[in-house]
Amino acid sequence: MDWYKDKKVVITGGSSGIGKAAAKWLAQWGAQVCIIGRDATRLETALQEIKACAAAPEQTVTAVSADVADRAALKEAASGIVKKLGGIDVLINSAGVTFPGYLSDTPDTVWDSMMQIDYMGTVNAVRAFLPWFMEQRHGSIANISSVVGYMGVFGYAAYGAAKFAVVGFSECLRQDLLPYNINISVVYPPDTDTPQWHEENKIKPPETRALSGTIKVMRPEDVSLALLKGVSRRAFTIVPGAMNRFTYFMSRHLPTVVWMIVSGDLRKYWKKHPIAHA
Numbered sequence: 001m002d003w004y005k006d007k008k009v010v011i012t013g014g015s016s017g018i019g020k021a022a023a024k025w026l027a028q029w030g031a032q033v034c035i036i037g038r039d040a041t042r043l044e045t046a047l048q049e050i051k052a053c054a055a056a057p058e059q060t061v062t063a064v065s066a067d068v069a070d071r072a073a074l075k076e077a078a079s080g081i082v083k084k085l086g087g088i089d090v091l092i093n094s095a096g097v098t099f100p101g102y103l104s105d106t107p108d109t110v111w112d113s114m115m116q117i118d119y120m121g122t123v124n125a126v127r128a129f130l131p132w133f134m135e136q137r138h139g140s141i142a143n144i145s146s147v148v149g150y151m152g153v154f155g156y157a158a159y160g161a162a163k164f165a166v167v168g169f170s171e172c173l174r175q176d177l178l179p180y181n182i183n184i185s186v187v188y189p190p191d192t193d194t195p196q197w198h199e200e201n202k203i204k205p206p207e208t209r210a211l212s213g214t215i216k217v218m219r220p221e222d223v224s225l226a227l228l229k230g231v232s233r234r235a236f237t238i239v240p241g242a243m244n245r246f247t248y249f250m251s252r253h254l255p256t257v258v259w260m261i262v263s264g265d266l267r268k269y270w271k272k273h274p275i276a277h278a
């Protein structure tokens with residue numbers, strides 16, 4: 001995609017899943033890319049994979065280890081990253097964690113980490129790079145939310161609240177940054193075949209599994225392609241996948257129908273499997 005040629009792109013969570021898939025497309029299209037993640041080994045492995053996709057040997061493809069929940073560390077890393085890339089045109093906030101479970105069993109640490117990483121991690125990254133965006137008066141920021149950022153889903157109270165918060169933050173940000181010509185996008189991926197999805201499948205309550213059972217799982221390559229196309233079109237709302245777009249439409253325009261379907265499915269499930277945890 002020509003729009004990304006020579007663009008300087010920073011991706012939090014670029015060492016795995018959707019973020020890594022986006023970095024590979026970008027490298028292929030001639031962008032200068034910096035990925036951010038915590039685990040150094042995972043970063044290095046991803047870096048080699050992304051470099052192998054680069055269109056030209058002189059392209060900058062680099063990695064920085066930082067925790068998005070650590071505001072000060074991220075702020076400090078930002079200037080080094082901008083220097084290395086020679087600027088910043090696009091910031092993609094893909095860093096995130098999830099931990100589905102029954103509300104009453106969800107430990108304090110999970111409630112805290114969802115907000116600190118999924119929500120504050122996004123806020124911290126935006127604030128760390130904002131001075132450059134505001135000074136140059138152009139650029140794009142894409143924040144990754146989730147299906148559970150536009151509708152509540154059983155088992156995702158902690159994660160869903162953080163992903164709704166990302167949407168609220170992005171809506172305000174969009175207005176704040178209007179005079180600076182900075183475009184904001186929010187991305188709502190459905191279930192996507194990534195390491196995070198495989199991990200959460202091990203602990204999902206059966207009710208959550210029953211609700212998402214018929215929904216098609218997308219590939220990270222397709223989700224990231226939809227994300228990158230949306231950003232290049234300056235779209236605010238990016239909903240990858242046809243089934244996901246239908247669900248998004250229904251939840252926005254016919255929320256009572258969605259509630260009737262979801263609560264009906266849950267009741268049907270509990271009729272067959274009486275509640276053990278209640």
Ligand SMILES: NC(=O)c1ccc[n+]([C@@H]2O[C@H](COP(=O)([O-])OP(=O)(O)OC[C@H]3O[C@@H](n4cnc5c(N)ncnc54)[C@H](OP(=O)(O)O)[C@@H]3O)[C@@H](O)[C@H]2O)c1
Pocket residue numbers: 012013014015016017018019036037038039040042066067068069093094095096097098117118121144145146147188189190191192193194195196197
């Ligand atoms: N997969 C899905 O089904 C799905 C659906 C909807 C939304 N999403 C959202 O999409 C985004 C990407 O998810 P994914 O499935 O691609 O996950 P993934 O494969 O687990 O990748 C997550 C990335 O975020 C990084 N990360 C996590 N915590 C971090 C922190 N505190 N600081 C810096 N980096 C951190 C990870 O690296 P380190 O762990 O090494 O730091 C990794 O690079 C997330 O925001 C997720 O919530 C995913």
